[in-house]
Amino acid sequence: MDERLVIAASAQEAAKLAASGAGYLAGGTELNRLGSPLHYQRLVSISRVAELRGVEAGDGEVLIGATTSFQEALQSELVPAYLKEALLFMGSRTKRNMATVGGNVAAWRDDSYLAATLLAVGASIELMNESGATRRLSVAEWAQTQPEHRLVRRVIVPADPGWVTSKRYANTMESLSYLVVSLCLHDGAARVALTVKGVGAFVSPELSDAASRGAGEDELVELAYGLDATIPSDMYGSERYKRYLAGVTLARMLEDAGRDDAR
Ligand SMILES: Cc1cc2nc3c(=O)[nH]c(=O)nc-3n(C[C@H](O)[C@H](O)[C@H](O)COP(=O)(O)OP(=O)(O)OC[C@H]3O[C@@H](n4cnc5c(N)ncnc54)[C@H](O)[C@@H]3O)c2cc1C
Known part of the structure; x- marks a missing residue:
């Protein structure tokens, strides 16, 4: 049962609030899914944190803010076609409008829409801890360790991996x-x-x-x-x-x- 919701104003605040064991409420499509195994006593909403949203071009890579929805990523000219192919595995437009790219990576389900594609291209994620420090790790490392309660700040994919x-x-x-x-x-x-x-x-x-x-x-x-x-x-x-x-x-x-x- 999710008992308390706190709305974060910044990424660091969210990471701080969640450090003691809360979950992050992003699109809520997994958390609120009937039968979801995920339950938290406290939730930190991150959907209003501007710095977590949007897509940017980097040096040979594309940086996707964690709360960017599947649909927003699909509509971005920066997001490579191979990732759009995987984003479209989520067939419902209504769900695509809500579900976030970061939430999908964080949930890392055994039927994940994005996991195989992200692993194949050698994607990375950027995590933030409660003091605001960020670190980058490969999605392959994430798959093995999944450090609990760490905020996924961005999902980073190669622009042209082949x-x-x-x-x-x-x-x-x-x-x-x-x-x-x-x-x-x-x-x-x-x-x-x-x-x-x-x-x-x-x-x-x-x-x-x-x-x-x-x-x-x-x-x-x-x-x-x-x-x-x-x-x-x-x-x-x-x-x-x-x-x-x-x-x-x-x-x-x-x-x-x-x-x-x-x-
Ligand atoms: C009917 C139905 C079918 C579904 N089928 C599939 C499927 O086949 N494959 C699949 O992959 N998913 C499926 N989902 C789950 C879900 O839609 C996606 O995984 C979605 O991308 C999750 O994103 P969200 O923003 O809604 O996450 P939320 O529900 O908000 O959060 C999910 C989890 O991720 C954590 N989290 C969210 N954002 C962050 C962040 N930035 N940093 C750290 N942790 C974070 C939360 O704490 C929580 O544990 C389904 C859902 C429904 C309702």
């Missing part, structure tokens, strides 16, 4: 996804990230190496069968089916990249 594509599998556009596959190709090197429901989001070194070598479908499927992850068989399909889908999807992506002459 050829990037992501594919999401769900029963319908509005259903939870059971698999997201993301591929980033740059100068012949590939990084492959997966988000698997029941497992989470991770980079696969095996699939990345194979994709870098231009491996074919059979090899990619074999490698996906052998991935070291406990993938559940559930209403969306068997474990074997999901592994097969990951391998085949990657093979199709590599074919598309070849057609686009990206490698």
